[in-house]
Amino acid sequence: xxxxxxxxxxxxxxxxxxxxxxxxxxxxxxxxxxxxxxxxxxxxxxxxxxxxxxxxxxxxxxxxxxxxxxxxxxxxxxxxxxxxxxxxxxxxxxxxxxxxxxxxxxxxxxxxxxxxxxxxxxxxxxxxxxxxxxxxxxxxxxxxxxxxxxxxxxxxxxxxxxxxxxxxxxxxxxxxxxxxxxxxxxxxxxxxxxxxxxxxxxxxxxxxxxxxxxxxxxxxxxxxxxxxxxxxxxxxxxxxxxxxxxxxxxxxxxxxxxxxxxxxxxxxxxxxxxxxxxxxxxxxxxxxxxxxxxxxxxxxxxxxxxxxxxxxxxxxxxxxxxxxxxxxxxxxxxxxxxxxxxxxxxxxxxxxxxxxxxxxxxxxxxxxxxxxxxxxxxxxxxxxxxxxxxxxxxxxxxxxxxxxxxxxxxxxxxxxxxxxxxxxxxxxxxxxxxxxxxxxxxxxxxxxxxxxxxxxxxxxxxxxxxxxxxxxxxxxxxxxxxxxx
Amino acid sequence: xxxxxxxxxxxxxxxxxxxxxxxxxxxxxxxxxxxxxxxxxxxxxxx
Ligand SMILES: Cc1cc2nc3c(=O)[nH]c(=O)nc-3n(C[C@H](O)[C@H](O)[C@H](O)COP(=O)(O)OP(=O)(O)OC[C@H]3O[C@@H](n4cnc5c(N)ncnc54)[C@H](O)[C@@H]3O)c2cc1C
Numbered sequence: 001x002x003x004x005x006x007x008x009x010x011x012x013x014x015x016x017x018x019x020x021x022x023x024x025x026x027x028x029x030x031x032x033x034x035x036x037x038x039x040x041x042x043x044x045x046x047x048x049x050x051x052x053x054x055x056x057x058x059x060x061x062x063x064x065x066x067x068x069x070x071x072x073x074x075x076x077x078x079x080x081x082x083x084x085x086x087x088x089x090x091x092x093x094x095x096x097x098x099x100x101x102x103x104x105x106x107x108x109x110x111x112x113x114x115x116x117x118x119x120x121x122x123x124x125x126x127x128x129x130x131x132x133x134x135x136x137x138x139x140x141x142x143x144x145x146x147x148x149x150x151x152x153x154x155x156x157x158x159x160x161x162x163x164x165x166x167x168x169x170x171x172x173x174x175x176x177x178x179x180x181x182x183x184x185x186x187x188x189x190x191x192x193x194x195x196x197x198x199x200x201x202x203x204x205x206x207x208x209x210x211x212x213x214x215x216x217x218x219x220x221x222x223x224x225x226x227x228x229x230x231x232x233x234x235x236x237x238x239x240x241x242x243x244x245x246x247x248x249x250x251x252x253x254x255x256x257x258x259x260x261x262x263x264x265x266x267x268x269x270x271x272x273x274x275x276x277x278x279x280x281x282x283x284x285x286x287x288x289x290x291x292x293x294x295x296x297x298x299x300x301x302x303x304x305x306x307x308x309x310x311x312x313x314x315x316x317x318x319x320x321x322x323x324x325x326x327x328x329x330x331x332x333x334x335x336x337x338x339x340x341x342x343x344x345x346x347x348x349x350x351x352x353x354x355x356x357x358x359x360x361x362x363x364x365x366x367x368x369x370x371x372x373x374x375x376x377x378x379x380x381x382x383x384x385x386x387x388x389x390x391x392x393x394x395x396x397x398x399x400x401x402x403x404x405x406x407x408x409x410x411x412x413x414x415x416x417x418x419x420x421x422x423x424x425x426x427x428x429x430x431x432x433x434x435x436x437x438x439x440x441x442x443x444x445x446x447x448x449x450x451x452x453x454x455x456x457x458x459x460x461x462x463x464x465x466x467x468x469x470x471x472x473x474x475x476x477x478x479x480x481x482x483x484x485x
Numbered sequence: 486x487x488x489x490x491x492x493x494x495x496x497x498x499x500x501x502x503x504x505x506x507x508x509x510x511x512x513x514x515x516x517x518x519x520x521x522x523x524x525x526x527x528x529x530x531x532x
Pocket of ligand 1: 007008009010011012013033034035036042043044045046076077078079117118119120140141142180183289344345346347372373374375376377411412413414
């Protein structure tokens with residue numbers, strides 16, 4: 001009998017747990033440890049953030065599902081890692097209960113295999129004054145944040161109806177090295193449509209404020225994509241959309257402080273500037289959770305497991321941008337020191353950024369961190385689960401399943417406005433996610449046959465279809481596994 | 486020079502009939518690109 005413990009029940013953790021349960025016989029134990037009792041389909045937070053969906057439309061409780069499927073659920077958060085165990089137990093994770101009678105209590109959860117799928121810590125504290133719901137700045141990173149954002153946005157819309165003064169909304173990144181520009185991009189387009197819907201678009205200015213070096217960088221060094229059969233840079237595509245929607249932009253902006261209605265940032269020229277706003281949605285920095293790890297004697301072995309996020313089979317040697325290759329990126333998400341520990345989804349430490357690193361004359365690094373979106377999170381979780389299943393069956397570690405972000409495609413279906421007939425979407429597919437400048441040297445590191453962009457109502461329908469399909473899959477309804485990650 | 490989205494293109498983008506076929510096309514294309522396989526990059530057998 002093997003016991004597999006999965007930390008986190010987001011896209012990566014839940015995918016791994018469901019797959020393990022589906023493929024392993026009941027004599028093997030699958031345990032999920034996660035502090036949030038609900039599964040949330042994060043990409044649809046954008047629609048909660050404009051009030052077109054309610055949190056209940058994008059979440060469901062995990063415990064009843066896990067009970068039915070034979071997955072043990074512990075509503076707790078991981079606190080420390082003990083990959084060699086101690087005198088009395090095998091390897092374990094110390095967890096702290098966050099709910100119910102046992103709240104605050106700690107417990108050792110032992111394992112044969114451990115999947116760390118704890119995603120990022122939403123590090124609002126890394127930017128002074130950036131806290132969802134304070135200083136008129138909001139977030140859409142979780143469903144409750146998004147719900148607050150929607151309430152504040154609609155209050156602003158009401159104010160705009162009677163206001164003499166022109167109001168201003170700022171949307172983008174809230175830290176010099178923030179990532180997830182795609183989510184902010186979707187939000188600004190949805191907000192823009194919402195303002196038009198309520199007839200106040202001419203009363204509110206909209207500004208994109210981002211740490212990207214160019215529009216459409218998305219933390220992926222931008223891309224050349226095929227649009228209407230012709231090559232087009234993602235920067236040109238986003239500029240075309242922003243001009244069409246009357247959205248202004250500021251790039252190379254490293255936000256360092258938020259005050260009530262005022263965002264402070266430094267740009268790559270080293271200038272310190274401010275931008276006033278009446279409502280802002282700024283994506284915070286994503287950091288590791290600050291976990292500690294200890295060996296059998298209680299010595300701190302954190303660097304073996306963590307480099308902010310979890311250390312996996314990437315090449316972390318520090319080298320200049322010109323020497324980066326796709327081979328630096330991990331393939332199996334296995335920790336090199338402890339082969340029974342894996343970290344799919346956002347939980348693994350990337351070897352470096354994808355966008356070119358840039359520094360201001362004051363020494364501030366201002367560029368996007370690498371994004372790890374939902375589809376790759378699901379794919380990497382599934383391949384980790386498949387390797388564990390093979391290993392259990394073979395009786396030794398097997399790593400047949402591989403999936404580097406340098407040999408994997410991603411689809412970014414950005415909602416650009418909600419509505420069955422009035423909606424719109426910007427569909428961008430990219431292959432590979434991490435550009436392979438050797439293989440696709442002529443085309444900016446990407447395979448142009450698989451990297452394309454499209455704008456229109458169909459994109460909105462695709463995004464809606466994905467919402468329903470992925471929630472169906474996550475609920476493990478009949479034949480759920482036929483829906484790919 | 487920046488491209489613009491023309492009125493004609495906008496009508497195309499919001500035409501439900503045309504977009505229905507686009508929807509099918511996009512789904513197939515996304516399925517092929519994203520679910521169509523992935524692998525390692527480090528040894529030749531993978532690529
Ligand atoms: C607003 C928004 C919109 C997005 N839109 C898209 C999109 O359209 N398409 C797309 O592909 N991607 C999108 N993304 C990115 C996508 O949501 C992420 O890639 C994905 O959620 C990552 O999955 P994950 O499981 O690695 O991490 P998460 O989803 O963050 O899950 C982490 C899990 O770990 C749990 N956890 C945290 N701390 C602990 C702990 N100490 N112990 C145990 N468990 C813990 C959390 O409760 C959670 O269950 C979007 C992201 C945001 C924020």
